[in-house]
Amino acid sequence: MSVELLDAATIVSFVEDEEAFNVSILDRFAHLDTDHDGVLSYAEMEEELKSLRVFETHFGIDEKPDPNELVDVYKSLFSQFDHDSNGAVDLEEFKTETKQMMLAMANGMGFLPLQMVLEEDSFLKKAVEKEATKVGA
Ligand SMILES: [Ca+2]
Numbered sequence: 546m547s548v549e550l551l552d553a554a555t556i557v558s559f560v561e562d563e564e565a566f567n568v569s570i571l572d573r574f575a576h577l578d579t580d581h582d583g584v585l586s587y588a589e590m591e592e593e594l595k596s597l598r599v600f601e602t603h604f605g606i607d608e609k610p611d612p613n614e615l616v617d618v619y620k621s622l623f624s625q626f627d628h629d630s631n632g633a634v635d636l637e638e639f640k641t642e643t644k645q646m647m648l649a650m651a652n653g654m655g656f657l658p659l660q661m662v663l664e665e666d667s668f669l670k671k672a673v674e675k676e677a678t679k680v681g682a
């Protein structure tokens with residue numbers, strides 16, 4: 546985990562660079578798919594869902610939720626990913642939903658950069674790193 550400064554433009558440019566975004570999605574998907582069956586079960590998605598929770602905490606939605614409520618939150622996030630409700634998230638669902646969530650977040654951020662605690666290998670962290678290389682180049 547590290548603390549990074551993140552703004553909406555960084556997220557949007559990361560998501561809109563389709564080639565780089567697809568590579569990150571594939572990477573992340575492969576990492577989460579621990580039994581290598583090509584889809585993500587709820588248990589496999591849990592890690593990702595927890596990192597998504599970080600967003601909500603930053604936006605001030607239930608700061609200290611009780612564990613039971615958290616399970617409900619994860620389950621509803623999972624069903625958001627699972628578009629065809631077959632109990633598993635495939636690569637296409639993962640990609641579409643991740644993109645939508647990141648764009649929704651960018652919309653909610655406005656123009657002011659936010660300080661966020663980012664997990665290593667999370668999409669937001671990758672977005673920040675990508676932006677940093679661009680600035681450095
Ligand atoms: Ca799997």
Ligand SMILES: [Ca+2]
Pocket residue numbers: 626627628629630631632633634635638
């Ligand atoms: Ca599905």
